[in-house]
Amino acid sequence: xxxxxxxxxxxxxxxxxxxxxxxxxxxxxxxxxxxxxxxxxxxxxxxxxxxxxxxxxxxxxxxxxxxxxxxxxxxxxxxxxxxxxxxxxxxxxxxxxxxxxxxxxxxxxxxxxxxxxxxxxxxxxxxxxxxxxxxxxxxxxxxxxxxxxxxxxxxxxxxxxxxxxxxxxxxxxxxxxxxxxxxxxxxxxxxxxxxxxxxxxxxxxxxxxxxxxxxxxxxxxxxxxxxxxxxxxxxxxxxxxxxxxxxxxxxxxxxxxxxxxxxxxxxxxxxxxxxxxxxxxxxxxxxxxxxxxxxxxxxxxxxxxxxxxxxxxxxxxxxxxxxxxxxxxxxxxxxxxxxxxxxxxxxxxxxxxxxxxxxxxxxxxxxxxxxxxxxxxxxxxxxxxxxxxxxxxxxxxxxxxxxxxxxxxxxxxxxxxxxxxxxxxxxxxxxxxxxxxxxxxxxxxxxxxxxxxxxxxxxxxxxxxxxxxxxxxxxxxxxxxxxxxxxxxx
Amino acid sequence: xxxxxxxxxxxxxxxxxxxxxxxxxxxxxxxxxxxxxxxxxxxxxxxxxxxxxxxxxxxxxxxxxxxxxxxxxxxxxxxxxxxxxxxxxxxxxxxxxxxxxxxxxxxxxxxxxxxxxxxxxxxxxxxxxxxxxxxxxxxxxxxxxxxxxxxxxxxxxxxxxxxxxxxxxxxxxxxxxxxxxxxxxxxxxxxxxxxxxxxxxxxxxxxxxxxxxxxxxxxxxxxxxxxxxxxxxxxxxxxxxxxxxxxxxxxxxxxxxxxxxxxxxxxxxxxxxxxxxxxxxxxxxxxxxxxxxxxxxxxxxxxxxxxxxxxxxxxxxxxxxxxxxxxxxxxxxxxxxxxxxxxxxxxxxxxxxxxxxxxxxxxxxxxxxxxxxxxxxxxxxxxxxxxxxxxxxxxxxxxxxxxxxxxxxxxxxxxxxxxxxxxxxxxxxxxxxxxxxxxxxxxxxxxxxx
Numbered sequence: 001x002x003x004x005x006x007x008x009x010x011x012x013x014x015x016x017x018x019x020x021x022x023x024x025x026x027x028x029x030x031x032x033x034x035x036x037x038x039x040x041x042x043x044x045x046x047x048x049x050x051x052x053x054x055x056x057x058x059x060x061x062x063x064x065x066x067x068x069x070x071x072x073x074x075x076x077x078x079x080x081x082x083x084x085x086x087x088x089x090x091x092x093x094x095x096x097x098x099x100x101x102x103x104x105x106x107x108x109x110x111x112x113x114x115x116x117x118x119x120x121x122x123x124x125x126x127x128x129x130x131x132x133x134x135x136x137x138x139x140x141x142x143x144x145x146x147x148x149x150x151x152x153x154x155x156x157x158x159x160x161x162x163x164x165x166x167x168x169x170x171x172x173x174x175x176x177x178x179x180x181x182x183x184x185x186x187x188x189x190x191x192x193x194x195x196x197x198x199x200x201x202x203x204x205x206x207x208x209x210x211x212x213x214x215x216x217x218x219x220x221x222x223x224x225x226x227x228x229x230x231x232x233x234x235x236x237x238x239x240x241x242x243x244x245x246x247x248x249x250x251x252x253x254x255x256x257x258x259x260x261x262x263x264x265x266x267x268x269x270x271x272x273x274x275x276x277x278x279x280x281x282x283x284x285x286x287x288x289x290x291x292x293x294x295x296x297x298x299x300x301x302x303x304x305x306x307x308x309x310x311x312x313x314x315x316x317x318x319x320x321x322x323x324x325x326x327x328x329x330x331x332x333x334x335x336x337x338x339x340x341x342x343x344x345x346x347x348x349x350x351x352x353x354x355x356x357x358x359x360x361x362x363x364x365x366x367x368x369x370x371x372x373x374x375x376x377x378x379x380x381x382x383x384x385x386x387x388x389x390x391x392x393x394x395x396x397x398x399x400x401x402x403x404x405x406x407x408x409x410x411x412x413x414x415x416x417x418x419x420x421x422x423x424x425x426x427x428x429x430x431x432x433x434x435x436x437x438x439x440x441x442x443x444x445x446x447x448x449x450x451x452x453x454x455x456x457x458x459x460x461x462x463x464x465x466x467x468x469x470x471x472x473x474x475x476x477x478x479x480x481x482x483x484x485x486x487x488x489x490x
Numbered sequence: 491x492x493x494x495x496x497x498x499x500x501x502x503x504x505x506x507x508x509x510x511x512x513x514x515x516x517x518x519x520x521x522x523x524x525x526x527x528x529x530x531x532x533x534x535x536x537x538x539x540x541x542x543x544x545x546x547x548x549x550x551x552x553x554x555x556x557x558x559x560x561x562x563x564x565x566x567x568x569x570x571x572x573x574x575x576x577x578x579x580x581x582x583x584x585x586x587x588x589x590x591x592x593x594x595x596x597x598x599x600x601x602x603x604x605x606x607x608x609x610x611x612x613x614x615x616x617x618x619x620x621x622x623x624x625x626x627x628x629x630x631x632x633x634x635x636x637x638x639x640x641x642x643x644x645x646x647x648x649x650x651x652x653x654x655x656x657x658x659x660x661x662x663x664x665x666x667x668x669x670x671x672x673x674x675x676x677x678x679x680x681x682x683x684x685x686x687x688x689x690x691x692x693x694x695x696x697x698x699x700x701x702x703x704x705x706x707x708x709x710x711x712x713x714x715x716x717x718x719x720x721x722x723x724x725x726x727x728x729x730x731x732x733x734x735x736x737x738x739x740x741x742x743x744x745x746x747x748x749x750x751x752x753x754x755x756x757x758x759x760x761x762x763x764x765x766x767x768x769x770x771x772x773x774x775x776x777x778x779x780x781x782x783x784x785x786x787x788x789x790x791x792x793x794x795x796x797x798x799x800x801x802x803x804x805x806x807x808x809x810x811x812x813x814x815x816x817x818x819x820x821x822x823x824x825x826x827x828x829x830x831x832x833x834x835x836x837x838x839x840x841x842x843x844x845x846x847x848x849x850x851x852x853x854x855x856x857x858x859x860x861x862x863x864x865x866x867x868x869x870x871x872x873x874x875x876x877x878x879x880x881x882x883x884x885x886x887x888x889x890x891x892x893x894x895x896x897x898x899x900x901x902x903x904x905x906x907x908x909x910x911x912x913x914x915x916x917x918x919x920x921x922x923x924x925x926x927x928x929x930x931x932x933x934x935x936x937x938x939x940x
Contacts, residue, residue: 009607013611013614014614017833022832023578023830023831023835024578024830024831024835026835026839026922027842027922029841029845029846030925031845031926031929032845033845034845034849034852035848036844037705037734037868038868040735041734041868042733042734043731043733043739046618046619046732046833047833048615048618048828048829048831048832048836049615049829049832049833050832050834051829051832056580056584056826056829057580057583057584059829060584060822060826060829061584061587063603064590064604066601066602066603067590067593067601067602067605068593068602069588069589069590069591069592069593070588070592070593071591071592072589073601075594077597080594082592082594084500085592086500088544088547088548091548092548092551095551095555096555096560096562096563097552097555097556097560098555098757098758099757100560100561100562100755100756100757101756101757101758102566102756102758102894103756103759104568104570104897105558105559105894106885109558109889109894110557110558111557111558112553112554112555112558113554113758115554115557116554126536126538127536129534138630138760138761139630139814139815140815141813142630142634142813144812145812149668149671149672173814174801174803174804174806174814175802175803175812177806177807178802178805178807178809178811178812179812181808181809182811183672187807224526225527227526230528255533255534256524256527256532257524257527257531257532258531262531276500278591278592278819279593279595279815280593280817280818280819281594281595281596281602281604281605281608281819282594282595282627282779282815282819283595283628283761283815283818283819283820284760284761284815284818284819284820285815300668324671325664325665325668325671326633326661326664327634327668328630328633328634328665329572329631329632329633329634329661329662329665329748329760329762330572330661330758330759330760331759332759332760333760334758334761335755335757335760336760336761338551342547342551345539345542345547346500346541346542346547347498347500347541348496348538348539348540348542349536349537349539349540350496350541351498351500351541352536352538354496354498354501355500355501357520358501358508358520360523360524361503361508361512361520361523362503364515364523365511365514368515369514381523381525381526404598405600408601413594413598413601414598419803433501434500434501435502436502436503437502437503437507437511465601468600469600469601469603469792470599470600470603470792471600471786471787471788471790472787473599473600473784473786473793473794474785474786475784475794477784478782478783478794478796479782479796482782482796483782483783483784484610484613484624484625484773484780484782484783484796485610485613485614485618485625486610
């Protein structure tokens with residue numbers, strides 16, 4: 001069927017390619033042509049598309065319209081902190097004095113960038129209650145790897161090389177055990193108690209001379225503040241271990257508690273969650289590492305230092321004395337760091353605190369309105385997210401997955417599903433502070449409606465979504481016969 | 491400061507709405523929601539500056555930005571892994587669309603087909619560009635891509651010795667060491683003209699063009715590595731692949747690269763984009779996400795994240811890597827860039843870089859006191875100049891003419907593999923952004939020393 005003027009996305013770039021079309025015009029060569037290298041080194045097989053500029057713009061615009069995003073839909077994806085991303089942050093990162101500077105320019109040509117980074121280190125240290133900060137890590141998991149390598153370096157520097165185990169709660173993100181393994185640790189699982197806190201008895205059994213430390217997410221992935229946290233830190237420290245903090249859920253704690261005060265030794269932050277930098281469909285992020293004084297010598301290189309001189313401070317990059325090393329090519333995801341700096345400056349102390357206050361209020365508002373129709377496994381005040389279960393709907397043949405997929409038909413992004421692993425049919429809902437009450441009420445109404453549908457038409461819910469560009473996809477087939485790139489028809 | 495009633499413009503809830511919402515929970519203040527935090531730790535003092543309006547933050551940051559010397563403000567010849575290339579306007583216009591910019595990782599494929607199809611396009615174009623069978627959805631940057639490539643080669647071969655050529659970026663070598671430090675992997679830096687590879691070597695790691703600009707014979711390296719059952723791992727420059735045979739042409743097993751030259755600003759070192767490709771037989775050992783084409787329940791074509799049992803959210807401590815968030819937005823940027831440049835455009839850019847760099851090299855070589863120690867070998871857009879004075883001193887003088895010179899490689903870690911007589915080396919980079927006038931100005935500036 002012919003589809004008039006709408007920009008369809010069915011054909012891939014290589015299928016749109018027409019020999020002779022071009023999307024750019026190259027400038028002329030203004031130097032004398034030079035001898036080319038031996039012809040055997042040159043290629044004639046470059047398989048890139050030939051499309052004009054309007055075709056590129058129309059194709060990618062049409063593709064963008066097949067996405068849900070924060071700007072277009074409510075996106076209550078638990079543990080992902082899908083809050084509004086201020087546009088001023090992007091504009092500041094695109095300033096030529098930031099976006100068009102080279103990472104290897106001498107410090108006297110980049111004092112503005114270094115000053116911004118140094119100030120951001122101080123802000124993040126203040127917010128987390130930590131003395132040392134490295135901005136060099138590029139995502140949450142990257143920060144985790146740096147953090148656990150620092151724990152390893154600390155123990156090794158004391159000749160304490162027998163600490164080969166890392167304890168990680170059963171509710172943790174998958175990156176925690178994966179990062180611990182990349183840092184050479186054997187992962188042992190730490191159980192949660194019936195209130196969703198770390199099980200102190202289980203912890204007592206795990207600590208000892210072979211335990212390097214524990215990795216704790218606070219609030220936990222159950223959306224709960226662990227009431228035992230100070231005791232957890234004390235027990236681990238007494239046994240010679242260290243406490244790692246996964247800062248994925250820091251949006252709940254901004255200005256309410258400092259992880260350093262509670263006893264954490266090293267943490268990472270996700271600037272692309274808590275500090276509002278856009279996720280971009282899966283990155284870029286930034287995962288700064290903040291630590292207590294005992295771990296500062298091991299921070300990832302480089303950090304930014306300030307030295308006083310006559311006319312004011314001078315900033316420089318420097319390597320901590322016993323650094324775990326460089327984690328990436330340069331000094332961190334600078335463009336993301338500019339955005340986070342801008343965010344903090346436009347909020348100040350009062351604004352930072354109102355973030356956590358409204359994020360937690362919105363989550364509890366949803367909890368209060370939904371717990372009569374969706375099972376609430378931990379009936380406590382939640383923090384920035386609420387973990388519900390579709391167990392009651394499951395009994396009627398509608399799973400958590402089905403509920404989540406049906407929400408797409410109502411124009412809401414799905415919550416995080418089947419995570420944390422310790423809750424059956426988990427639906428992890430994080431509204432963030434940037435949603436208004438009207439949206440929250442509409443979301444509540446959609447979940448109520450889906451619950452009614454689970455009674456009246458479970459089969460329809462089971463086959464949702466019905467209104468999206470594609471319906472449920474054959475993921476098993478995709479994995480069995482991987483088709484990972486376009487190839488010309490033979 | 492205590493602005494008790496500060497209402498951020500990023501937060502819709504007014505005090506009145508807060509009170510109404512709290513009332514539904516039987517509460518009267520937001521503070522009550524935080525009662526699980528022990529009293530002595532709750533509401534600590536927070537020493538942050540007062541909030542700025544948008545107008546004020548614009549002024550403050552414009553001030554900070556103006557203290558930096560941007561590449562566009564004068565001739566610039568600094569490369570060494572981060573390159574100043576032209577970026578068509580459509581790249582920023584399209585990548586900043588909210589539907590791309592503010593979406594999460596595409597875990598819900600029904601409402602993420604835009605991002606997923608872009609990644610499939612990205613995988614197609616990058617594997618073509620590198621002459622490889624498959625590409626993943628991207629890594630953090632060129633350095634971490636290469637480090638993950640080394641770890642992957644050790645998994646594939648079940649070996650723990652790695653030979654890294656001394657012409658690989660010294661910074662990349664540092665990142666490889668960081669990533670390998672807890673795995674008992676033995677990293678040996680080998681001489682590029684005579685790399686030692688043994689029957690227990692997991693991989694030979696080389697860079698093409700190498701850090702010092704030269705183009706070495708990848709065919710020889712492949713033969714050597716494969717003769718010992720080792721893999722050839724190559725870090726390459728995507729722009730160079732616009733005109734030169736890519737590493738895949740020479741049977742490389744894993745090819746990585748820095749994607750920044752493909753439409754991404756230099757931005758003081760990040761965010762960039764790690765490119766990662768390999769032979770198809772190794773896909774189950776690949777790190778990071780992969781997108782596959784499939785069909786939906788009605789037989790329509792669609793795209794999904796696939797082979798996820800490699801990844802941390804499924805496999806946890808047995809995953810191929812801990813990577814989760816990568817650089818998806820910049821994979822999009824590079825896909826738009828490659829679509830716009832196309833088959834002819836990328837070749838033209840590569841050739842502009844090549845001819846301008848060779849013109850610059852021939853002019854500098856003719857200056858008294860300067861010589862090109864590696865002149866006999868082919869190069870792409872970067873070359874080493876042995877200077878008559880310390881490069882840092884020359885660069886200071888050049889900056890007085892508002893010219894950003896090349897990288898001073900007379901200092902560690904860049905000087906490590908260089909011969910002792912190459913003690914005043916500068917690594918000069920020339921791209922399509924440098925006009926003939928820029929190059930002639932550089933030559934005139936250099937001519938002050940002899």
